[in-house]
Amino acid sequence: MFGGLHAPRALPDAGALVALARSFTPRVEAHGPTPVLLDLSGLGRLWPTPHALGQALLDAAAARAIEAQAALAFTRETALVVACACPGLHVVPAGGEAAALAPLPLALLDATAEQQELFARWGLRTIGDLARLPPAALAARLGPEGPRLVHRARGEDAGAFVNAPLPERFETTLELDWPVEGLEPLAFLLTRVLEPLTAALAARGAKAAALAVELGLSDATTHARSLHPAAPSGDARTWRTLVLLDLELHPPRDAIVRVTLRASPTPARAAQFSLLDPALPSPERLAETLARLHDWTASGRCGSPQLVDTHRPGAFAVSSFAPGPLPRGRPEAARPAPRVALRAYRPPRLAHVLTKAGAPSFVGAPGVRGAVTAAAGPWRVSGDWWDSAFSREEWDVSLAGGIALRVFLDRLRGCWYVEGELD
Amino acid sequence: MRAATLPALPWTTFDDVRSPCPEQRVESTGAVQEPAAASVAERKRALEDLLRARRLQAEAPPLRGEDRRRQPLATGIAELDALLAGGFPRGEQSEIHGPASSGRTGVLLALLARTTGMGALAALVDPLDRLDPASAAAAGVDLARLLWLRGPRGSGEEPPLKTLAQATGAVATLAGAGLFDVVALDLAGADHERRRLPGSTWLRLQRVVENTATALVTLADGHVACSPGGRALALEPLELRFSGPPGPACLLKALRARARAGRHGLRTAELVLAAV
Numbered sequence: 166m167f168g169g170l171h172a173p174r175a176l177p178d179a180g181a182l183v184a185l186a187r188s189f190t191p192r193v194e195a196h197g198p199t200p201v202l203l204d205l206s207g208l209g210r211l212w213p214t215p216h217a218l219g220q221a222l223l224d225a226a227a228a229r230a231i232e233a234q235a236a237l238a239f240t241r242e243t244a245l246v247v248a249c250a251c252p253g254l255h256v257v258p259a260g261g262e263a264a265a266l267a268p269l270p271l272a273l274l275d276a277t278a279e280q281q282e283l284f285a286r287w288g289l290r291t292i293g294d295l296a297r298l299p300p301a302a303l304a305a306r307l308g309p310e311g312p313r314l315v316h317r318a319r320g321e322d323a324g325a326f327v328n329a330p331l332p333e334r335f336e337t338t339l340e341l342d343w344p345v346e347g348l349e350p351l352a353f354l355l356t357r358v359l360e361p362l363t364a365a366l367a368a369r370g371a372k373a374a375a376l377a378v379e380l381g382l383s384d385a386t387t388h389a390r391s392l393h394p395a396a397p398s399g400d401a402r403t404w405r406t407l408v409l410l411d412l413e414l415h416p417p418r419d420a421i422v423r424v425t426l427r428a429s430p431t432p433a434r435a436a437q438f439s440l441l442d443p444a445l446p447s448p449e450r451l452a453e454t455l456a457r458l459h460d461w462t463a464s465g466r467c468g469s470p471q472l473v474d475t476h477r478p479g480a481f482a483v484s485s486f487a488p489g490p491l492p493r494g495r496p497e498a499a500r501p502a503p504r505v506a507l508r509a510y511r512p513p514r515l516a517h518v519l520t521k522a523g524a525p526s527f528v529g530a531p532g533v534r535g536a537v538t539a540a541a542g543p544w545r546v547s548g549d550w551w552d553s554a555f556s557r558e559e560w561d562v563s564l565a566g567g568i569a570l571r572v573f574l575d576r577l578r579g580c581w582y583v584e585g586e587l588d
Numbered sequence: 589m590r591a592a593t594l595p596a597l598p599w600t601t602f603d604d605v606r607s608p609c610p611e612q613r614v615e616s617t618g619a620v621q622e623p624a625a626a627s628v629a630e631r632k633r634a635l636e637d638l639l640r641a642r643r644l645q646a647e648a649p650p651l652r653g654e655d656r657r658r659q660p661l662a663t664g665i666a667e668l669d670a671l672l673a674g675g676f677p678r679g680e681q682s683e684i685h686g687p688a689s690s691g692r693t694g695v696l697l698a699l700l701a702r703t704t705g706m707g708a709l710a711a712l713v714d715p716l717d718r719l720d721p722a723s724a725a726a727a728g729v730d731l732a733r734l735l736w737l738r739g740p741r742g743s744g745e746e747p748p749l750k751t752l753a754q755a756t757g758a759v760a761t762l763a764g765a766g767l768f769d770v771v772a773l774d775l776a777g778a779d780h781e782r783r784r785l786p787g788s789t790w791l792r793l794q795r796v797v798e799n800t801a802t803a804l805v806t807l808a809d810g811h812v813a814c815s816p817g818g819r820a821l822a823l824e825p826l827e828l829r830f831s832g833p834p835g836p837a838c839l840l841k842a843l844r845a846r847a848r849a850g851r852h853g854l855r856t857a858e859l860v861l862a863a864v
Contacts, residue, residue: 446709446767447767450765450766450767451767453765454761454762454765454767457761458737458758458761458762460754460758461737461738461754461758464740466737466738466739466740467735467736467737467738468735468736469731469732469733469734469735469736470719470721470724470731470734470736471721471731472721472722472725472731479720479722481721481722483736483738486735487732488709488732488733489732491707501701501726501727501728502862503663503664503665503694503695503697503698503727503859503861503862504694504697504723504726504727504861504862504863505691505694505840505842505843505861505862505863506693506694506697506720506723506724506727507720507722507723508688508693508718508719508720508776508777509717509718509719509720510718511717511718524834532777539828539830539834540834540838541830541831541834541838541839541840542838543836561839561840561863563689563828567687567688567689567825568687568688568689569688569689569828569840569843585718585720586688586689587689587840587843587863588688588689588690588691588692588693588694588776
């Protein structure tokens with residue numbers, strides 16, 4: 166006998182109905198989150214009647230806060246369709262499949278939109294209307310799909326029961342005979358735990374996008390860490406390095422008695438290599454290198470500089486370092502000539518500036534001081550009046566010592582600043 | 589039946605190699621005939637020619653698996669590259685030093701621009717937080733390929749010794765990773781604190797970078813360290829050129845500097861860095 170379970174309302178979890186079905190039988194066929202089909206063979210020894218078994222299914226669903234409807238029948242198709250159509254519990258007796266399906270609407274049958282439209286034009290409304298048609302005539306009009314639909318409408322099964330695969334958990338635990346203190350002995354143990362884990366991932370063609378580390382400590386507490394590198398990796402050595410680097414920064418409080426690693430699998434990266442493009446850095450090595458620079462990355466002081474679409478002087482952003490492939494067709498000759506660069510003072514240094522005929526004649530600021538020998542400017546910049554306004558006059562000046570500076574007068578505050586050296 | 593012949597295309601890019609062969613004939617029905625054996629041989633030859641041509645182009649991105657460990661990294665400034673015998677060598681520790689406004693940052697950005705323009709990666713360890721991204725972009729640096737490690741805010745004037753020690757540690761990590769063609773350490777402006785670093789720091793960096801494809805370049809106010817195979821480039825400011833007499837329309841036009849290469853600075857060259 167087969168059982169169909171259907172949840173008409175949204176499920177709290179996509180796999181909730183399958184998990185419920187698995188608590189009754191290991192043979193479960195899933196058609197998405199809902200409905201699911203259960204092979205109930207052998208359960209008669211636990212529940213004396215089909216009604217008792219069906220009620221047990223509904224009770225279990227209610228206990229898990231799932232609003233479900235169930236149907237038990239001797240064919241799979243009947244159990245599924247009746248479960249989807251009728252609320253509550255329905256038990257279809259042997260031989261009564263066609264009669265149970267006949268009054269149900271045709272839309273419940275697994276037909277394509279074109280077939281549904283065609284059936285509507287033919288005047289078919291219920292499953293029984295379709296079941297009465299000769300299969301040979303439908304085969305002439307719809308091909309092999311025609312007889313298949315008629316058999317399903319009559320509650321006859323076609324094809325085999327497809328058992329849904331069990332959800333895989335990539336988790337390894339190592340119980341230690343005696344507590345381990347320090348990271349050096351842990352490194353060897355991590356290798357023992359990580360290698361079977363990454364081998365299991367590789368066997369499924371997957372890599373680990375994240376790794377949860379749980380260290381059971383001798384004071385009966387758990388030290389949990391979660392690692393999310395920039396790119397998924399299936400390399401045990403890379404993961405071991407990342408785990409050790411993380412534990413160096415967040416060491417456990419006590420000796421370790423148990424190591425549990427849980428990987429979040431993700432499909433392996435599919436990369437299309439190009440013959441003439443430069444090789445991109447290995448994501449694993451890049452993630453490992455950035456993890457070693459934790460002092461810089463943790464405080465947001467490491468990344469790729471980015472220009473910001475604004476006229477505000479000195480505005481920039483820092484994004485995470487993730488170089489992509491070179492854009493194709495980039496002109497080779499577009500390289501600019503060598504230029505004078507600004508070595509920016511952050512924040513700009515407050516300066517004492519003397520002016521003569523409106524132009525700076527002396528600049529004094531922490532680290533720089535001297536008479537101005539030549540000056541270019543002023544260049545007025547202003548903007549962002551609707552937010553935090555800026556307005557300034559910029560000058561490029563050359564001091565007597567030979568140093569060139571960019572100074573500016575903040576016109577809103579009336580103060581002079583040195584923005585940086587021209588170098 | 590009328591037969592149309594596709595126009596012959598010059599074999600200039602890889603896309604062209606993948607495009608339909610000129611010998612393919614398109615029938616009026618739209619069916620495409622199989623290419624003849626001779627056309628396959630021509631494709632192979634064209635591809636080999638293209639690969640050979642790309643290998644001869646020093647500026648082209650390194651091919652997958654191509655070892656350019658022996659090729660120095662050029663700055664793109666002809667006078668300097670001639671002075672440095674091709675550029676800054678890989679696997680060595682080199683240095684650019686000079687006083688403020690001698691063009692040392694402009695030279696470093698030119699090197700980073702050239703390197704990132706090739707498709708390679710570069711890293712800049714900047715404990716004083718002096719890099720101006722707008723200047724770097726104007727110099728042609730591909731900012732997406734530049735890893736920038738900035739010092740803590742407020743360390744601009746004279747960073748603490750701890751920051752410099754962290755910076756040299758980061759340089760060792762980056763140079764040892766083998767991912768970057770250039771790892772630059774900007775110590776200009778931190779001359780006093782830099783002298784307090786242990787002398788073994790530079791020897792350790794030299795040992796880390798040797799036998800790698802990374803060129804380690806230090807930017808400083810004065811001579812710091814240079815490995816035996818590295819290049820020492822000393823810059824000296826000559827003049828600042830303005831577009832005219834002081835006044836409202838005056839612009840800083842260029843910076844002229846003298847470069848000396850080698851330990852004794854026997855070879856010299858003049859370079860001009862544009863300001864506008």
